[in-house]
Every structure is written in C-alpha cells, then in structure tokens.
Amino acid sequence: MHDDIKKAVEVLKNGGIILYPTDTIWGIGCDATDEKAVKRIYDIKKREDSKSMLVLMENPALLDRYVDEVPEVAWDLVEISTTPLTVIYPGAKNLAANLIADDGSIGIRFTKEDFTRQLLQRFRRPIVSTSANISGEKSPDFFDAISEEIKDAVDYVVEFRQEDRSSSKPSSIIKLRPGGQIDILRK
Secondary structure (H helix, E strand, O other), X not given: OHHHHHHHHHHHHOOOOEEEEOOOOEEXXXXXXXXXXXXXXXXXXXXXXXXOOEEEXXXXXXXXHOEOOOOHHHHHHHHHXXXXXXXXXXXXXXXXXXXXXXXXXXXXXXXXXXXHHHHHHHHOOOEEEXXXXXXXXXXXXXXXXXXXXXXXXXXXXXXXOOOOOOOOOOOEEEEEOOOOOEEEEEO
C-alpha cells in the first residue's frame, strides 16, 4: 500500500489522473485544484462539464479552506454519519473552477477508509472522486468491471484492493442550502 500511495501522490502532483479504490467504489481522481486535470477527467468519462464531480478530503478541519461558510448543521452531519456521506456545500472556493457547480456549490466527502485517508494526508489537497466509468454507464462494483478504456486513459492504476470483492455502493448525497435547509439527493 505504501508504494501505491507514493506513486499516486507523485502522479497527482504532476497533474496526472489516477484510478483508485475509495471508501465506496473505485474512482478516477486528480488534484481538485488543477483545472487541466479536472478537464481530463471530464474527457475520459465523456461527461458534460456541467455535471459536477465531488472531492474527497480526510479532515473536516480543512473544510473552511474550500467552502466560504459552513452551515452549523454540516458539522453534526459529518460527525454522526456512520456510512459514506457526500455533502454539497454552497460557496466553494480554492478549487478548480470547472469542478464547481454553476450554483457555486461543491460536493465533499470525508473518507475514513485507510488507503484514501493516507493518500489525502500525503497529498495535502483534496482529490476529485468520480466513478470509474464512462458517463451514463453502470458504475463498476469491482476493479475487474472497470472498462479497459478507463484503465488505459489514466496515468496510474493503484494495485491495492484490486482483488477485493466486498460489497460497496456509492455514498449518500445531501445538499445544504443557505440557512441550513437539507435536500436528500441520494439515500
């Protein structure tokens, strides 16, 4: 795992794209502050850039660096969540402009999974996390279900957990609106 993290961090620092296991499903990722790398992910996925992607972070204490104003309820949601939860926050900042939704929001998930947590700690910036599939196709349940087209398009494929067949599913998604209103987008 250590070598995988070291290689992945090197690729990310050089503006590259990685294919990696997350706390939910396998994802395609890059430096969330690098507009060119984010554009490459949209191209790889054949996805419209109007459909925003989320970012992974390992520490809620860093949230203020990337969101203008964190609604108080957000801290409670992050603290009590026992399963992967993506929260869409208003007022994104300090991220690639093409990663931020038209309404200025950004989806952020705090990972507790060991590999991604260590990767984020070493990289010291948020990482894009989007499912490892072409837009509109089914998200792959396991590494072996990821298309060769995706595998060939990235700069580094993480070896860790390629044999893992544990059941996984995408995160729940909620959107926080100014004033603390919550919309549930995916359970």
